[in-house]
Every structure is written in structure tokens, then in C-alpha cells.
Amino acid sequence: ETGVTQTPRHLVMGMTNKKSLKCEQHLGHNAMYWYKQSAKKPLELMFVYSLEERVENNSVPSRFSPECPNSSHLFLHLHTLQPEDSALYLCASSQDAPSGANVLTFGAGSRLTVL
Amino acid sequence: AQRVTQPEKLLSVFKGAPVELKCNYSYSGSPELFWYVQYSRQRLQLLLRHISRESIKGFTADLNKGETSFHLKKPFAQEEDSAMYYCALDGKLTFGQGTILTVHP
Numbered sequence: 001e002t003g004v005t006q007t008p009r010h011l012v013m014g015m016t017n018k019k020s021l022k023c024e025q026h027l028g029h030n031a032m033y034w035y036k037q038s039a040k041k042p043l044e045l046m047f048v049y050s051l052e053e054r055v056e057n058n059s060v061p062s063r064f065s066p067e068c069p070n071s072s073h074l075f076l077h078l079h080t081l082q083p084e085d086s087a088l089y090l091c092a093s094s095q096d097a098p099s100g101a102n103v104l105t106f107g108a109g110s111r112l113t114v115l
Numbered sequence: 116a117q118r119v120t121q122p123e124k125l126l127s128v129f130k131g132a133p134v135e136l137k138c139n140y141s142y143s144g145s146p147e148l149f150w151y152v153q154y155s156r157q158r159l160q161l162l163l164r165h166i167s168r169e170s171i172k173g174f175t176a177d178l179n180k181g182e183t184s185f186h187l188k189k190p191f192a193q194e195e196d197s198a199m200y201y202c203a204l205d206g207k208l209t210f211g212q213g214t215i216l217t218v219h220p
Binding site for chain 2: 041042043045090101102103104105106107108109
């Protein structure tokens, strides 16, 4: 599959569970992003990785832990989440490191529900 | 701090009518602005960016630095334009809250 692929598409977890979201891009891009999309808030940037190095961490709680083992894969590890963390988590990638003229390609998202 | 404001959460027009989706921004440097669109059951995708100065699907957007605005316009709306539209700023993309556009037949 081409583009940005996110798995799983839907995830339901309890507050004590540990799970991970996976993102894979087949575009040869060098930067990858995690965004959170909640019902009542704008899209919120969580993390940015450029060439596997984290370049942005927007005051995200430590219960969200990103991992970027290579430029094609990005994970978001989840543990002891709260119900308010329920949201659509979007992964995106861009050709170059974050800069003014970057165009992002988005995945379809992982819908997370925390019970 | 950079910020993007889309004042209209919902916008409804009839087919063939002009449409304008408003976007205002706050940014200390020279801004790079984008419009992204999300059609029903599809991914968020780029519609246009101001640096390209192009018209996509009949939409245009002009950067007005004096008014710090980047409004999206189309002279004759079509039903297939119904979607969620996001204005975004800068390379890491600060997004506005989005405007749901509904074009009625």
C-alpha cells in the first residue's frame, strides 16, 4: 500500500492497558508527525520526528510515548490512559524536516476509545 | 504564539452560490498558510497553499498580511464541495478548528 498507513484503525482499551499505535509511510519522507483530533478541539500536534530524531514534543503527558525506529515507521505507545484521551490519532509525514512550506500527507487515523 | 482562527464552525450554502470560508492567523514571522480538506470517509488532504498561488477545484485563497487573513473562496459552490475545511499555518501546521461546509442542492 502506498501513502501513510495506520494500524489499528480502531482501538478500545481500559485505563490500565498498554497498547501501541503504528504508522508506516511508503513515500520516502524524512519527517513524521502525531496529531490528536478531538471532537471539540482543533487538531493538536503531539510529536514530530525528523530523520528519526524527535524535534517537537508539545507538552504531551508521559502516558503517551512515541518511538521512531526508522524514517518509515512511527509508533505511539499508550499506557494508563484516561477517558479524555479518547480521540482520533492522526499520523502524517512530509518530505523534509518541518519548515514553512511543508506539505503533510495524512493517514486515515486510529480511533481510540478509553473506557 | 501562533494561532489560527476559523470563526465559523458550520457554513451552509446552496449549489451555485458563492462561498467564503474565513481564516485569520496570528504569527510573528512570515507565514506559510494552507487549506486542508477532509471529505466524508476520506483522509485529511491538502487543498491548496498560498505559496503556490493556484486554484484547486475552483477554490482560491489570498494571503492578506494587513488583515492577517487567508480566506478560502469559490464563486460557484458544488455539492461535492461539502466537507470539513481546515486552515493551517507554518510547516508543523497549527490548525484552526475547522469549518464544516454543506452545499445544498
